[in-house]
Amino acid sequence: MYTELNTSNRILMGPGPSDAHPRVLKAMSTPLIGHLDPEFVSIMDEVKSMVQKTFLTQNHLTFVVSAPGSAGMETCLVNLLEPGDEIIIGVNGVFGGRMTDIAERCGAKVHKIEKQWGDIITVEDVKKVLNICPKPKLLALVHAETSTGALQPIKEISDLVHNAGGMLMVDAVTSYCGVELRVDDWDIDAIYTGTQKCLSAPPGLSPVSFSDRAVQALENRKTKVQSWFLDLSLVKNYWGGSKRAYHHTAPVSSVFALRESLRIVLEEGLESRWERHNAVHQVLKAKLEKLGFKYLVEEQHRLPNLNSVFLPNGNDEALIRNKLLKDYNIEVGGGLGDFAGKIWRIGIMGESCTLNHVNMLISALEDMNEFKGV
Amino acid sequence: MYTELNTSNRILMGPGPSDAHPRVLKAMSTPLIGHLDPEFVSIMDEVKSMVQKTFLTQNHLTFVVSAPGSAGMETCLVNLLEPGDEIIIGVNGVFGGRMTDIAERCGAKVHKIEKQWGDIITVEDVKKVLNICPKPKLLALVHAETSTGALQPIKEISDLVHNAGGMLMVDAVTSYCGVELRVDDWDIDAIYTGTQKCLSAPPGLSPVSFSDRAVQALENRKTKVQSWFLDLSLVKNYWGGSKRAYHHTAPVSSVFALRESLRIVLEEGLESRWERHNAVHQVLKAKLEKLGFKYLVEEQHRLPNLNSVFLPNGNDEALIRNKLLKDYNIEVGGGLGDFAGKIWRIGIMGESCTLNHVNMLISALEDMNEFKGV
Numbered sequence: 001m002y003t004e005l006n007t008s009n010r011i012l013m014g015p016g017p018s019d020a021h022p023r024v025l026k027a028m029s030t031p032l033i034g035h036l037d038p039e040f041v042s043i044m045d046e047v048k049s050m051v052q053k054t055f056l057t058q059n060h061l062t063f064v065v066s067a068p069g070s071a072g073m074e075t076c077l078v079n080l081l082e083p084g085d086e087i088i089i090g091v092n093g094v095f096g097g098r099m100t101d102i103a104e105r106c107g108a109k110v111h112k113i114e115k116q117w118g119d120i121i122t123v124e125d126v127k128k129v130l131n132i133c134p135k136p137k138l139l140a141l142v143h144a145e146t147s148t149g150a151l152q153p154i155k156e157i158s159d160l161v162h163n164a165g166g167m168l169m170v171d172a173v174t175s176y177c178g179v180e181l182r183v184d185d186w187d188i189d190a191i192y193t194g195t196q197k198c199l200s201a202p203p204g205l206s207p208v209s210f211s212d213r214a215v216q217a218l219e220n221r222k223t224k225v226q227s228w229f230l231d232l233s234l235v236k237n238y239w240g241g242s243k244r245a246y247h248h249t250a251p252v253s254s255v256f257a258l259r260e261s262l263r264i265v266l267e268e269g270l271e272s273r274w275e276r277h278n279a280v281h282q283v284l285k286a287k288l289e290k291l292g293f294k295y296l297v298e299e300q301h302r303l304p305n306l307n308s309v310f311l312p313n314g315n316d317e318a319l320i321r322n323k324l325l326k327d328y329n330i331e332v333g334g335g336l337g338d339f340a341g342k343i344w345r346i347g348i349m350g351e352s353c354t355l356n357h358v359n360m361l362i363s364a365l366e367d368m369n370e371f372k373g374v
Numbered sequence: 375m376y377t378e379l380n381t382s383n384r385i386l387m388g389p390g391p392s393d394a395h396p397r398v399l400k401a402m403s404t405p406l407i408g409h410l411d412p413e414f415v416s417i418m419d420e421v422k423s424m425v426q427k428t429f430l431t432q433n434h435l436t437f438v439v440s441a442p443g444s445a446g447m448e449t450c451l452v453n454l455l456e457p458g459d460e461i462i463i464g465v466n467g468v469f470g471g472r473m474t475d476i477a478e479r480c481g482a483k484v485h486k487i488e489k490q491w492g493d494i495i496t497v498e499d500v501k502k503v504l505n506i507c508p509k510p511k512l513l514a515l516v517h518a519e520t521s522t523g524a525l526q527p528i529k530e531i532s533d534l535v536h537n538a539g540g541m542l543m544v545d546a547v548t549s550y551c552g553v554e555l556r557v558d559d560w561d562i563d564a565i566y567t568g569t570q571k572c573l574s575a576p577p578g579l580s581p582v583s584f585s586d587r588a589v590q591a592l593e594n595r596k597t598k599v600q601s602w603f604l605d606l607s608l609v610k611n612y613w614g615g616s617k618r619a620y621h622h623t624a625p626v627s628s629v630f631a632l633r634e635s636l637r638i639v640l641e642e643g644l645e646s647r648w649e650r651h652n653a654v655h656q657v658l659k660a661k662l663e664k665l666g667f668k669y670l671v672e673e674q675h676r677l678p679n680l681n682s683v684f685l686p687n688g689n690d691e692a693l694i695r696n697k698l699l700k701d702y703n704i705e706v707g708g709g710l711g712d713f714a715g716k717i718w719r720i721g722i723m724g725e726s727c728t729l730n731h732v733n734m735l736i737s738a739l740e741d742m743n744e745f746k747g748v
Binding site: 001002005007008009010012014016017018019020025026027028029030031032033034035037038039043046050066067068069070071074078098101102104105194196202203204224225226227228229246247248249250251252253254256257259260262263266325331336 | 375376379381382383384386388390391392393394399400401402403404405406407408409411412413417420424440441442443444445448452472475476478479568570576577578598599600601602603620621622623624625626627628630631633634636637640699705710
């Protein structure tokens with residue numbers, strides 16, 4: 001009645017997941033071991049240390065949430081916010097909006113910096129809202145806005161919020177291991193990411209790191225964290241400490257896969273990986289523009305790994321996107337929100353970031369009768 | 375610096391994870407497809423239908439939480455409880471205690487039925503607390519208490535709580551697909567489970583089902599669910615509805631594995647699987663008792679698949695347990711809470727429920743100089 005799993009061999013060039021390396025798939029199919037087995041505890045230690053290296057941080061409170069990136073976002077917010085706390089959130093796409101929704105569920109007072117989708121949050125924007133809310137507990141930014149392909153500068157805003165006595169929280173789901181990201185140098189207090197973008201591991205886990213300043217804030221909480229599953233006062237004893245305390249059962253196989261994907265990143269080198277994403281982006285960009293695609297985001301604020309583009313006039317985006325999937329097994333992403341039906345989001349992330357991927361996509365479009373280039 | 379993943383070939387006979395079938399591991403290593411790919415949407419539909427079959431329910435709101443069983447527990451509680459709601463919780467082990475912790479974080483008024491660990495909650499216990507709290511919104515029970523090995527009768531208590539106008543919530547993490555469990559016949563309103571016990575899939579997901587009565591309660595909420603990630607008003611549009619709405623990125627590979635493990639359960643037949651767990655339990659029990667082990671739980675309330683036993687006098691449980699792991703690659707579980715250092719929890723779940731598993735364990739103990747049988 002239910003047949004054997006029989007999926008098509010997709011080429012993943014959407015907003016994630018990206019293609020996984022065969023080594024990662026192989027690691028994930030390793031027979032299980034217990035989640036409190038000394039061998040698994042060692043693996044957790046190694047993963048923690050590799051996450052520190054890839055975040056470029058020494059933060060002691062670095063760990064992996066046993067759920068996807070959205071749960072990493074919620075982990076940061078529910079642990080750092082208490083009812084009545086003030087937070088400034090940059091909203092220039094889906095994920096700033098999501099942070100707002102979660103922060104409100106925490107009972108926080110949210111000050112939104114609303115910008116057009118595709119724009120970034122500027123230093124001036126932040127200064128303006130600091131006039132209204134001079135002592136925020138937290139300021140939250142999306143480093144790489146997956147809904148628009150905008151790359152948010154972090155460092156200057158980090159200085160501003162710290163001078164105001166607040167902390168900086170960053171969504172790095174789509175930037176992690178694909179573009180420059182320096183947690184310690186940029187003085188980021190809370191950061192979360194996902195595994196299925198430039199890391200090229202399967203989706204399902206969310207690496208997270210908290211600075212000492214953020215740990216201090218956790219220790220000074222007056223109320224219990226509203227989520228038990230995401231409460232770091234419990235999770236931190238599972239991911240470290242002198243004695244591992246059982247909290248929940250870690251997704252053993254996904255952690256195996258994460259470990260292998262991190263190993264691959266460190267073999268390549270973090271900076272070489274950033275350079276590769278940029279170099280392949282330049283090739284993709286030239287070829288897309290030649291076909292008549294136009295970028296949504298201004299050149300200096302563009303993510304290299306997620307290319308949000310308007311199709312040349314006269315094209316039915318859904319028809320062509322479906323044909324790419326059906327006839328060529330190539331997945332690209334459609335638009336979200338106001339951009340649904342208007343843009344494509346073309347991901348070149350991790351294992352999907354190769355010249356061959358670019359050429360497969362461009363050639364398929366050139367071949368296709370339905371696609372009208374310029 | 376970080377070597378290739380190199381784990382020992384464990385025989386998993388603890389409280390979970392259990393051994394995974396090679397078919398499940400193979401399914402999990404299938405190359406990724408997008409989480410909004412029409413092929414993945416079909417897979418989600420199939421998984422939903424197989425979860426309904428294995429829960430023995432027609433509940434429309436049946437889905438899989440993208441996180442382990444504890445998050446399934448939190449999903450049920452945060453969606454059904456609002457501040458001030460009254461809940462009765464049976465606390466006779468770790469997991470009733472965890473439900474209490476979460477319910478309190480929801481602002482609910484908790485009435486605990488506290489029993490000794492290893493005991494069950496009786497009909498009389500429930501009648502007594504219904505005198506104090508005659509109109510609870512929810513009554514929560516742990517069907518299979520993983521910390522003690524007790525199997526909780528459900529049906530009669532279900533009638534009691536429904537007669538009082540309340541709903542019944544059940545933790546089926548360790549019972550699902552291992553012992554009799556009938557969601558519709560027993561009129562259970564909210565149930566959650568895990569994948570890593572009698573289903574023998576890797577840990578990381580939590581199948582959940584809500585009755586129409588529970589759906590009605592969701593629709594009548596006056597406040598927003600405190601968790602965004604677990605908010606069923608959002609999740610339900612991702613797992614069904616006329617149009618799939620993006621919520622988070624599903625753990626694609628884990629869903630592949632879940633699908634294959636469910637297929638294996640349905641091939642065996644749910645009732646045959648329950649019978650297998652009981653038959654292997656009888657053999658294990660006879661052999662353990664011959665060696666001098668004594669069960670914690672009274673015979674009529676014993677879980678077949680999780681055997682909580684005191685070692686024969688004069689044995690150092692940690693020493694023998696560690697030797698079993700080191701020399702024989704066999705994992706059994708230690709005790710939790712007051713039973714730490716006192717009992718073992720021997721799991722025979724799913725693929726770990728075979729006569730060969732029993733014989734490997736018993737023979738290893740017989741061989742071992744350090745083990746003192748009677």
